[in-house]
Amino acid sequence: MGAGVAQASVASHGPAASGQARPQYTHRQILEILSGLMLAMLTAMISNSVIATALPTIVGDLGGQDQLSWVASASLLTMTASTPLWGKLSDIAGRKLMFQTALVLFVVASVGAGLSQGIGQLIAARAGQGLGAGGLSALAQVILGDVVEPRQRGRYAGFMGAVFGVATVAGPLVGGFIVDADALGWRWCFYVCVPLAVIAFFVIQRVLKLPKTNRDTSIDVFGAFTVTGGAATLMLLLSMGGKQFAWNSVWTYVLLGGTVLLLLLAVVAERTARDPILPPRLFRNRTFVLSSVGSICVGMAMFGVMIYMPQYLQIAKGMSPAASGLMTLPLVVGMLITSTASGQFVTRTGRYKIFPVAGMFCVAAAMFLLSRLHTDSPEVLIGADLAVLGIGMGLTLQILILAAQNAAAPSDLASTTSGVSFFRNLGGAMGVAAFGAILTNRVASEIASGFHAAGIQRAPGADLGSPDDIQKLPAPVRDIVRDAFTSSLETVFLVGIPVAIIGFLAILALKELPLRGSSGRAKAVKEATGAGAGAP
Structure with missing residues (x-):
């Protein structure tokens, strides 16, 4: 395998170098490269899903249930803020080196999370995990774009989507088993990712032989500071507003003003930088803009459900983590099923728009169905609602990245991919933070109303602790707390629901461009950007 890829590697300097041919890889070589990317992606994705079912227990043990959204959003915050940086750094230092750097950073942070003795240490370690996961999620898609033409990319993108599905199902199962096992405990939810990451590192070292590139580029320091700073202050506002400080407070206005100022400076920085992290020309590309809007919306729905659905099942339904x-x-x-099938269909037909359109419709329908759940909802109904959401995400996630890549110039592949990933992660972080703020504020009000309506005095400890703590409350008090949480x-x-509808309308306005090989790529780019022959 090594010799074959090495031979292909020297065929050209890669698609990122304008005007040069894409190296040709055989199907077997692509599958071997894909195996390394999938293993690394599994490592990053399972880090979030494995602790989803354990988070109520973790934060109940270390610092209280009201800290759950902050623990969850810490990794999403750093993952979101760092995503554009990884794409630019890979242009400078090389895809493989930065991909392996992200893996090492992820391993170190995972060990730190498992060793945490307090909620502050855990949040810091989760932030480190997010930095590594941001590099893995963005660069995996960039590398796939480097080695596979858009027309053939659908079949392989379907496999990447399948990895997300495997991580989503394996994570909660493994996390639940770890929490329930007396010999392990929740700390092993972080340690379990370490051997996977180590294996992925050596697999990538063996199979990933990308072409050497000599790019005349530099790091946009001012742009990096303003883009990541704007995202960070926005996430801090959404995560801490209404909890650590009141919405109508000095802190709110300081963070809001800082966000606006940093974003305005980011616009100036990206318009004046020689090699911007998010080139302004991307935002003149209709496909990139609409794909990014759709990604924000699906990210909000996806991460919101992944984080808070286990809470419903454990608190309202009394289920164990497993x-x-x-x-x-x-x-x-x-x-x-839908991710794999849609990828194969796109490869065979070259048509892709119908899938994210149908997918966002399913996401909106799923959010409505989930909003109708109660404490006594049957498990079959809950499973059906979650299946609708899974179908929607499978039809949407990978296809939006594929659409944006297909409309991008080869030299903009890394920026385009990391940009769409950035907005998807931004939507996820916003969803977790905003949904968490709504949930926390509503729960306190609903619990107080429940005790008042029942005519009983508020019992000590009748707040959201760990699920085990809630189950130990006296029956009348427990019922009030569970009903309050479900209503919230x-x-x-x-x-x-309106978030998903906005995403649906954005994708509906998406112009479907033909998925072509290298011979027709220039025409597709010209149609997408509306630019002349001299455009980058």
Whole structure:
């Protein structure tokens, strides 16, 4: 294998170098490269899904249930902010080196999370995990774009989507088993990712032989500071507003003003930089803009459900972590089937728009169905609702990246891919933070109303602790807390409906460009950008 890829590698300097041919890889070589990317992606994705079912127990043990959204959003925050940087750094230092660097960073942070003795240490370690995961998620798609033409990319992108499905189903199951096992404990939810990452590192070292490129580029330091700073201050505002400080407070206005200022400076930085992280010309590309809007919306729905659905199953339904993990099977099966099937169909027909359109419709329908759940909803109904969401995500996630890549110039492949990933992760971080703020504020109000309506005095400890703590409450108090949480979660999912509708309308306005090989790529780029022959 090594010799074959090495031979292909020297055929050209890669697609990122304008005007040069794409190296030709055989199907077997692509599958071997894909295996390394998939293993690394599995490592990054399972780090979030494996602790989804364990988060209520973790934060109940270290710092209280009200910290759950902050622990979850810490990794999403750094993953979001760092995604554009990884794409630019890979242009300078090389895809393989930066991909392996992200793996090492992820391993170190995972060990740190497992060793955490307090909620602050855990949040810091989760932030480190997010930095590594941001590089893995963005660069895997960039590398796939380097070695596979758009017309053939659908079949392989389907495999990448399948990895997400496997991680989503395996994570909650493994996490639930670890939490329930007395000999392990929740710390092993972080350690379990380490051997996978180590294996992925050596697989990538062996099979990934990308062409050497000499790019006349530099790091956009001012742009990096303003883009990541703007995303960070926005996430801090959404994560901490209404909890650590009131919405109508000095801190709110300081963070909001800082966000606006940094974003305005980011616009100036990207327009004046020689090699911007997010080139302004991308935002003149209709396909990139609409794909990014759709990615924000699907990211909000996806991460919001992944983080808060296990809470519903454990608190409202009284399930164990392992049982709540099993309940995610319909979501994953739906995602796995539709992601793989849609990728194969795109490769055969060259048509792709119908899939994200149908997918976002399913996401909106799923958010409505989930908002109708109650404490006594049957498991079959819950599974059916999650299956609809899985179908929607499977039809949407990978195809939006494929559409943006297909409309991009070869020299913009890394920026385009990391840009769409950035907005998807930004949507996820915004969803977790905003949904968490809504949930926390509503739960406190609903619990107080429940005790008042029942005519009983508020019992000590009648707040959201760990699921085990809630199950130990006296029956009348436990019922009030469970009903309050379920009612609050209904509001969260209702807020997700208009978000999904916005994503649906954005994708509906997407212009479908033909998926072509290298011979027709220039024409597709020209149609997408509306640029003349001299455009980059």
